[in-house]
Amino acid sequence: MSERLTHFVSQDPFDPNYDEVLEQTSSKLHMASQWTIIWWRFKRHKIAMLALCLLIPSYLSIVITEFLAPYDLHSRHTDFIFSPPQEVHFFDNGKFIGPFVYSLDMNLNMDTLTREYSENTTRPQPIRFFCSGDEYKFWGLIPANKHLICPPEGGEMFLLGTDRLGRDMASRLLYGGRVSLTVGILGITVSFVLGLFFGGLAGYLGGWVDYAIQRMIEVIRSLPELPMWLALSAALPVTWSPILVYFGITLILGLLDWPGLARAVRSKLLALREEDYCVAAQLMGAKPKRIIARHLLPNFMSHLIASATLSIPSMILAETALSFLGLGLRPPVTSWGVLLSEAQNIEAVALYPWLLLPMVPVIIIVLGFNYLGDGLRDAVDPHE
Amino acid sequence: MINYLFNRLLTMAGTLLAVSLLVFVIIQLPPGDYLTTYIAELESQGEAVAQAKIDFLRLQYGLDKSMIEQYYIWVTGLLHGDLGFSFEHNLPVADVIGDRLLLSMVLNITTIVFIYIVSFPIGIYSATHQYSWGDHGLSFLGFLGLATPNFLLALILLYFANITFGTSIGGLMAPQFIGQSWSMAKILSVLEHLWIPVVVIGTSGTAGMIRRLRANLLDELHKQYVTTGRAKGLPEGKLLRKYPLRMALNPFIADIGNLIPQVVSGSVIVSVVMSLPTTGPMLLSSLRSQDMYLAGSFLMFLASLTVVGMFISDILLGVLDPRIRHGGKAMK
Numbered sequence: 183m184s185e186r187l188t189h190f191v192s193q194d195p196f197d198p199n200y201d202e203v204l205e206q207t208s209s210k211l212h213m214a215s216q217w218t219i220i221w222w223r224f225k226r227h228k229i230a231m232l233a234l235c236l237l238i239p240s241y242l243s244i245v246i247t248e249f250l251a252p253y254d255l256h257s258r259h260t261d262f263i264f265s266p267p268q269e270v271h272f273f274d275n276g277k278f279i280g281p282f283v284y285s286l287d288m289n290l291n292m293d294t295l296t297r298e299y300s301e302n303t304t305r306p307q308p309i310r311f312f313c314s315g316d317e318y319k320f321w322g323l324i325p326a327n328k329h330l331i332c333p334p335e336g337g338e339m340f341l342l343g344t345d346r347l348g349r350d351m352a353s354r355l356l357y358g359g360r361v362s363l364t365v366g367i368l369g370i371t372v373s374f375v376l377g378l379f380f381g382g383l384a385g386y387l388g389g390w391v392d393y394a395i396q397r398m399i400e401v402i403r404s405l406p407e408l409p410m411w412l413a414l415s416a417a418l419p420v421t422w423s424p425i426l427v428y429f430g431i432t433l434i435l436g437l438l439d440w441p442g443l444a445r446a447v448r449s450k451l452l453a454l455r456e457e458d459y460c461v462a463a464q465l466m467g468a469k470p471k472r473i474i475a476r477h478l479l480p481n482f483m484s485h486l487i488a489s490a491t492l493s494i495p496s497m498i499l500a501e502t503a504l505s506f507l508g509l510g511l512r513p514p515v516t517s518w519g520v521l522l523s524e525a526q527n528i529e530a531v532a533l534y535p536w537l538l539l540p541m542v543p544v545i546i547i548v549l550g551f552n553y554l555g556d557g558l559r560d561a562v563d564p565h566e
Numbered sequence: 567m568i569n570y571l572f573n574r575l576l577t578m579a580g581t582l583l584a585v586s587l588l589v590f591v592i593i594q595l596p597p598g599d600y601l602t603t604y605i606a607e608l609e610s611q612g613e614a615v616a617q618a619k620i621d622f623l624r625l626q627y628g629l630d631k632s633m634i635e636q637y638y639i640w641v642t643g644l645l646h647g648d649l650g651f652s653f654e655h656n657l658p659v660a661d662v663i664g665d666r667l668l669l670s671m672v673l674n675i676t677t678i679v680f681i682y683i684v685s686f687p688i689g690i691y692s693a694t695h696q697y698s699w700g701d702h703g704l705s706f707l708g709f710l711g712l713a714t715p716n717f718l719l720a721l722i723l724l725y726f727a728n729i730t731f732g733t734s735i736g737g738l739m740a741p742q743f744i745g746q747s748w749s750m751a752k753i754l755s756v757l758e759h760l761w762i763p764v765v766v767i768g769t770s771g772t773a774g775m776i777r778r779l780r781a782n783l784l785d786e787l788h789k790q791y792v793t794t795g796r797a798k799g800l801p802e803g804k805l806l807r808k809y810p811l812r813m814a815l816n817p818f819i820a821d822i823g824n825l826i827p828q829v830v831s832g833s834v835i836v837s838v839v840m841s842l843p844t845t846g847p848m849l850l851s852s853l854r855s856q857d858m859y860l861a862g863s864f865l866m867f868l869a870s871l872t873v874v875g876m877f878i879s880d881i882l883l884g885v886l887d888p889r890i891r892h893g894g895k896a897m898k
Contacts (some may be wrong), residue, residue: 194789231682263897397580397584400577400581402748403823403827404581404585404823404827404869404872404876405588405827405869406826406827406828406831406834406868406871407831408830408832409830409831409834409849409864409865409868409869410592410865412850412853413589413592413593413853413861413865414592414595415853416596416853416856417592417595475725493713495713499715502596502715503715503717503835506717506835507835507838508854509850509853509854522718525721528721528725528728531721531724531725531728532725532728535725538721538722541714541715541718541721543713544718545710545713545718546714548712548715549709549713549714552709552712552713
């Protein structure tokens with residue numbers, strides 16, 4: 183046994199603010215809200231920041247697609263069917279004349295029966311900017327004809343080639359993004375609401391409700407998603423308008439995705455219910471509604487948002503797959519999957535490989551969401 | 567253990583029943599039935615349809631009965647191995663399907679084995695060499711594998727095979743074996759063709775598996791018992807094999823439940839792109855033509871694959887981890 187310490191009482195006057203006196207920097211940290219701390223931690227994740235810097239412009243661009251796209255979604259150029267991507271040049275015969283394209287000469291190869299395009303280097307055609315081009319209705323409402331980039335005066339410009347109807351792939355890709363990017367967000371919203379509802383119900387009520395919801399989750403999770411999605415979208419009536427089909431598809435995507443979120447909500451609710459601050463709130467007489475809204479929800483919302491971000495890619499991929507197989511969205515609604523369905527037969531792909539280009543934005547966006555979700559998950563994890 | 571087995575078996579039966587109900591509802595969702603589509607088709611071709619014939623078909627297929635009765639007929643048929651009648655092909659479903667179910671199963675099981683064989687060493691390497699160049703490179707490859715939809719991967723592969731070899735790499739066997747009965751040569755031919763779809767379908771699953779194994783193993787590697795073992799002078803390899811690896815393997819097996827639906831989904835779409843003689847292409851065509859019994863059989867088969875797979879993974883987990891079979895929960 184060590185020797186007993188002598189009894190000690192400090193003679194200094196008691197300072198009730200003793201604990202509160204903090205240094206400038208640490209007081210900033212202590213006073214920061216939960217979301218500020220998450221943002222600080224998130225900023226340290228370089229790749230996630232990069233993903234965010236990529237996704238924000240992508241989503242902003244779909245607001246002004248009509249302005250960005252050089253052509254209208256449906257404008258056909260029957261003289262330029264399956265034209266390959268044109269190169270943008272800056273120097274003509276060693277002379278700098280700004281960005282321009284050479285006009286294309288087409289001749290029909292009678293041996294292979296294919297169209298062959300060659301650049302006509304005698305006629306450089308400068309690309310125009312902020313110019314008048316195809317007429318469109320902005321958001322389907324305001325008629326306008328201004329574009330960021332336009333084809334040269336009296337010529338055409340297909341930076342990513344054209345498809346079997348001579349439609350500009352670059353423009354169609356931009357318009358396709360509008361659908362493909364929103365499908366993921368709408369789908370996850372459906373899934374989020376369902377997951378919050380069922381998970382909350384199971385976690386809060388417990389008992390047989392919990393049991394029933396858990397069994398339901400198990401059944402849905404054991405189903406292979408794609409065949410079920412296929413079956414459900416095959417069930418959409420053919421008489422529906424394309425817009426209605428679009429919403430139908432997002433609903434279907436969300437319908438099979440919520441069990442994962444519901445499970446997370448339920449287990450978080452059960453775990454957090456036992457935390458000291460919850461018991462304290464209960465003892466102070468807080469009503470269940472207040473406890474859930476003020477204490478529980480903010481606590482696991484950040485986690486939910488992180489895991490929701492991680493499921494957006496699967497939604498985008500699912501829509502792409504469904505449309506690719508011809509059971510998803512239908513033309514004239516154009517998504518990246520609809521564009522890719524043109525690349526379904528391998529002969530077309532071998533002859534016109536630029537038809538595969540829509541897979542590039544798909545992969546970039548999916549990668550972006552994956553990294554963003556990873557960064558968010560690390561940022562909201564308090565165990566670091 | 568017997569108790570646990572019985573319990574899981576009961577759960578599986580219940581799940582299958584619920585799945586069958588769900589599948590039946592889904593295939594009944596489209597307005598009208600195959601007969602109305604069929605009649606409309608006949609009429610559009612200018613053929614008069616005799617009312618007597620319609621009534622006869624309706625009666626024969628039990629389409630005039632209530633939904634519940636139709637479901638009952640369908641489910642009891644399934645239990646007796648009677649898969650129903652394909653309206654589109656005018657043949658019993660069992661004859662239309664042929665060896666597609668078998669080939670689907672071979673494809674899916676091979677893919678899962680492939681995923682395990684590839685992800686195991688890579689996952690261990692990534693975890694033990696955390697933040698090395700190898701780890702970063704493999705992580706990025708993994709992300710790329712997760713982000714590239716497998717049907718696009720199939721398309722890219724088909725494209726490159728086409729421009730480099732000038733041949734199509736679709737199919738599951740050499741053309742001369744299609745429709746032939748099974749022989750040694752046919753089996754070898756299938757094995758020869760199998761690896762491309764297996765790699766294509768398995769890529770995203772492998773990427774996911776590597777990430778999970780790496781995360782699990784990293785969690786274990788930072789625990790105190792590892793430090794203790796190291797302090798006591800255990801060689802690195804033996805230390806890894808004896809303790810953390812075994813702990814990290816638990817979720818590896820529990821994950822079969824996530825993996826199987828994913829692989830089955832992937833195999834459906836890759837089969838369509840590569841025109842493999844499995845369930846995928848026929849499921850798609852039957853859904854398009856509302857051939858309800860055929861679509862239902864395929865959906866039921868694919869769902870059963872995953873449900874039975876999950877049952878097996880549960881049993882394996884129970885064998886491995888006593889906490890689970892005694893009603894506790896495995897630590898994840």
